[in-house]
Amino acid sequence: MLASIFRFAILPLLGILFLLFAAVVWIGEGLGGERHPRGQLVEEALDPAQVALRRETREAAGRALGASRDTQILFGDLHVHTTYSGDAFAFSLPIFQGEGVHPPADACDFARFCADLDFWSINDHAESITPWQWTETKQSIRECNAVAGDPANPDLVSFLGWEWTQSSMRGPRTHYGHKNVVFRDTEEERVPTRPIGAGAGGLFETPLPGAAWALLRFGMTLGDLDNLRPYLDFHRFTRDARALPRCPAGVPVRDLPVDCLEGAETPEQLFDKLDDWGFPSFVVPHGTSWGIHAPEFADLSEQLAPGGHDPARQKLFEVYSGHGASEVLASVSETVANETGQPVCAEPTDAYLPCCWQAGELIRARCGDASPEICEARVERARKLALEAVMPYGVVPDARPAEWLDCGQPRGAFMAAFEYRPKMSAQHGLASRDPSAGPEAGAFRFGLIGSSDNHKARPGPGYKEIGRRAFGDAYGFRRDWYDRLSVPGEPSPEPQPGAGLLGAGFERGASFYSTAGLVAVHAAGRDRGSIFDALGARHAYGTSGPRILLWFDLENGPDGPAPMGSEVRTRRAPRFTVRAKGAFEQRAGCPDSVTTRVSPERLDRLCMGECHHPGDTRVPIERIEVVRIRPQVTGEEPIEERVDDPWRVFECPADGTGCRIDFEDPEYDGQQEFLYYVRALQTPSGAVNGDPLRCERDDAGRCLRARPCPASGPDFDPDDECLSPVRERAWSSPIWLRPPLERAG
16 A cells, blocks of 8 residues: 555655756756856046146155155055956845946946046956956956056056965864965966966865755745846856866966866965966965954964965065955954863953853843753853854854844954954064074065955945945845845744854844955056066055055165165164155045046946045044064064054144154164054044944943944845944055174185
8 A cells, every 4th residue: 555655646746856856956057147248348548637647646745745756656456356256246146135247347447437546456266267257357457458548657557366265164274365366467478378266276166066056046046036137147157167177286387278277275386386377476365364264273374384475476465455454463362271271262351252252141141040050051052162163153043243242353453354363464474483484485574555355346445435335345135035044933042053044144244344445556657567566565555445645764774765665684773754644535426537438327337426536635644653563583482472563653733734753763773673564544534334333332342232234134224334433544564674694704
């Protein structure tokens, strides 16, 4: 009887389910979708008078402060994604309230007409760039340079590059972080045949089999049939990337097939492959302290081990972007060692609230009538699970973002990256040394820059504090999708082992995306070579978005004055000069030079109707802060004792005329290396997500109540730009003082 039921009822049902499954896989893997070409850019050049005005105003400001020299300050963005990046394409979909695709031509037009930049670089994730997309990218960059006018004096210089996107939670010495690769040249014979991604080279390399990927994408599409086309195009995007074979290991780069995805497991392998090509390039670490992809054990100093650092290429460090700052060596830690040496959740201090601790407090608040022993056991389990989780929020998946207060964030730090990792900060790297790798490769001597990390083809969107989801990268599910994925039911008194598809982390993270930073260079000219050379010499600085003018010089070097980025061998006590002038306040709308060249429709879609449009009044510089670092000598000295931040602070005139300060350091005796860099801080102004969690604090600075700024869910307000007052700033590249070399004999 049972055999008959199975034969005549269950078998046909299983057959139907199998056919349905096959159909889903076929739809997800093989049906429809189009490739998105590079796009059509505006072919009209900018008014040369407008370009000349940039130089004239900056030089006049420098002369007023006594900073007369043969270089000019130029502003750019060396970290820009289009929807040729897999994550950018995904977040452009309707499920994430996306705008739709933004191809490379959009980035060119935004840089020229919206942001009025002097240079920029495209840096899509190499792990998903197909040969067709790489060809389109190269052609778009060449077209952008072609419409910029005279190559010796263009209105915009466009650089070619990609992002090497690596992350690992496996343990120490496996996480290296994200790095941008930027090339000097764009000619076909002067650039690699294919970009080089992390790992084996594929962004979509996951434990999920192809059928599971297809089911996931099919389910996403099925829930939004009124917007079918973008999802089919995304399916095509992922199919193209997944269909490419991985390039074979151990083969010289010039001997590899054109149509494979090339990967490098470690920075050493990446540097070796770039050496094989032999083309001038930079490798720029960025977003290093962002805990979404950097585990707590990550330590930048471990990359100073032999082979992990290339001082000829890693000359710059992105200290700030639209994903937050990675500057300070904050005193924060989720763990302490117990009596047996095992890591356990650290208790909170006035400076830091560990998220593992807050997970326990959230569970404690739900104990209700449970006995104290049972309640405390739940609390301890919550803290343990939070430490073991990649993200702690899934341990209490039904908690709202505000309930986590300001856990995971260093208090008092300027716009610190989400889930901050202090050992991946610029200060930690600059203070670290590994003598076993040699005097050069065993030290990070980074110039400090800013950029955007924008994923909507908008280079340098920090000129106005608007559009936090367009000019920044705040993403969130559309409300109907949010409701589908939210954790149902009453709040659970038991901690969960990472449960919850959504969790507070996704919403909370949206509060930590700002508009953008910028990189500035002191260059001999506007041409490509001059900009690249200035970057290579570290005559560069970063800003949090405004076009602050900054000069930082050693006045009494043995060969005369030396600008930021210089390495000087001397035993003489140094004497420095800092000059700074605030950015121009912005007028509303776009200048006539833009509106006469770009259609209103394109200005609305790209620029949101608002361009870089400086007025005549500059924001005052409020103060100058000097940071002094005495790097390790043996590699064993406690790094926290080597960083003096701030070492000196100087107040500036409030009249907006600019600021000049002079200082000395009589403690430098020429016996070991010292380095100095400066921050120039403007008077406070409103910034998107300037205070990401908008905490009400007690007298000790502890967060009592938080009001995050999500981009989805019941707390999302689409009209709230989440402006909070901050002191926008510029970070100079350091000046290194080193003992003179001993003469032989």
